[in-house]
Amino acid sequence: xxxxxxxxxxxxxxxxxxxxxxxxxxxxxxxxxxxxxxxxxxxxxxxxxxxxxxxxxxxxxxxxxxxxxxxxxxxxxxxxxxxxxxxxxxxxxxxxxxxxxxxxxxxxxxxxxxxxxxxxxxxxxxxxxxxxxxxxxxxxxxxxxxxxxxxxxxxxxxxxxxxxxxxxxxxxxxxxxxxxxxxxxxxxxxxxxxxxxxxxxxxxxxxxxxxxxxxxxxxxxxxxxxxxxxxxxxxxxxxxxxxxxxxxxxxxxxxxxxxxxxxxxxxxxxxxxxxxxxxxxxxxxxxxxxxxxxxxxxxxxxxxxxxxxxxxxxxxxxxxxxxxxxxxxxxxxxxxxxxxxxxxxxxxxxxxxxxxxxxxxxxxxxxxxxxxxxxxxxxxxxxxxxxxxx
Numbered sequence: 001x002x003x004x005x006x007x008x009x010x011x012x013x014x015x016x017x018x019x020x021x022x023x024x025x026x027x028x029x030x031x032x033x034x035x036x037x038x039x040x041x042x043x044x045x046x047x048x049x050x051x052x053x054x055x056x057x058x059x060x061x062x063x064x065x066x067x068x069x070x071x072x073x074x075x076x077x078x079x080x081x082x083x084x085x086x087x088x089x090x091x092x093x094x095x096x097x098x099x100x101x102x103x104x105x106x107x108x109x110x111x112x113x114x115x116x117x118x119x120x121x122x123x124x125x126x127x128x129x130x131x132x133x134x135x136x137x138x139x140x141x142x143x144x145x146x147x148x149x150x151x152x153x154x155x156x157x158x159x160x161x162x163x164x165x166x167x168x169x170x171x172x173x174x175x176x177x178x179x180x181x182x183x184x185x186x187x188x189x190x191x192x193x194x195x196x197x198x199x200x201x202x203x204x205x206x207x208x209x210x211x212x213x214x215x216x217x218x219x220x221x222x223x224x225x226x227x228x229x230x231x232x233x234x235x236x237x238x239x240x241x242x243x244x245x246x247x248x249x250x251x252x253x254x255x256x257x258x259x260x261x262x263x264x265x266x267x268x269x270x271x272x273x274x275x276x277x278x279x280x281x282x283x284x285x286x287x288x289x290x291x292x293x294x295x296x297x298x299x300x301x302x303x304x305x306x307x308x309x310x311x312x313x314x315x316x317x318x319x320x321x322x323x324x325x326x327x328x329x330x331x332x333x334x335x336x337x338x339x340x341x342x343x344x345x346x347x348x349x350x351x352x353x354x355x356x357x358x359x360x361x362x363x364x365x366x367x368x369x370x371x372x373x374x375x376x377x378x379x380x381x382x383x384x385x386x387x388x389x390x
Contacts, residue, residue, distance in 0.1 A: 231379030
């Protein structure tokens with residue numbers, strides 16, 4: 001799997017017979033959805049096995065897992081010792097040597113000294129749920145981390161042929177979302193991933209960052225997160241373009257919350273120059289050198305409105321002439337294709353975008369589209385994406 005970086009399909013969002021559809025593609029991340037830290041074996045040796053097989057596993061070859069709730073199991077000592085016995089044999093004689101090592105041979109083994117392994121197994125196969133997120137590091141020289149979502153199959157057979165030959169390893173299915181450059185993540189996350197415990201919960205303070213990497217846009221509690229990616233160097237003109245959209249988005253959201261009918265075109269200069277109230281601003285995180293991103297985190301839908309606007313202006317920049325542009329704006333649809341999207345949130349973002357287009361005069365809209373054309377031409381890609389219209 002290569003470095004994850006979104007790309008623009010030029011066939012999407014076609015202008016003309018099909019309406020412009022801007023997809024927020026922003027899932028809702030519930031508090032119950034956890035993020036787990038997985039270490040991919042000594043020397044990171046299982047990374048390729050995980051990616052190639054669409055799975056993840058612990059370093060427990062031949063581990064015999066009983067049916068039912070694993071937290072009720074009382075013979076972890078023999079089970080873990082049995083797996084360790086298989087590891088020791090293969091380590092000594094090689095992965096191609098046949099063996100007959102039975103669980104019964106370890107009946108007297110105790111769980112003493114195996115508590116950490118026991119908890120990792122229970123957490124991995126029992127506690128971690130479908131759709132939970134898993135994040136793991138690679139060797140420092142590779143400079144990437146891998147993020148995936150745990151699949152619905154709790155127990156599948158995994159293999160590491162170079163290490164264990166034909167011996168199966170109990171595994172879970174994982175949909176790998178992508179790999180991300182480690183130099184774009186925080187120092188705290190990077191250091192946390194070097195923790196070599198087999199499988200543990202990631203610190204809650206780092207959950208937002210991992211979800212932002214994985215999804216680009218999402219809602220988690222009171223946090224609304226969106227991302228604008230840059231495929232080339234990020235210029236001051238790009239920053240100015242996004243800053244203006246941020247002010248417009250804040251004004252639209254304020255008018256919504258105040259129950260006002262719309263935005264006053266006479267206020268546009270004031271909107272662009274005046275600092276909005278704190279709750280309508282965004283915390284920004286960025287890595288804008290070469291391929292990078294600007295991340296918006298807000299306590300309201302402002303961050304979603306910013307990327308919806310950016311995407312829509314980039315699409316409209318393909319239009320020639322005020323009349324056609326007016327028609328395209330009227331047909332434009334804001335949607336959220338994520339299966340657990342909040343329809344009320346999507347509706348409010350759509351209304352906020354509409355208020356901005358209603359307020360800004362057409363000549364100014366065309367000027368914004370000119371700026372968007374330059375920005376989009378440099379590979380600026382909002383996490384809200386155009387989709388094929390009907």
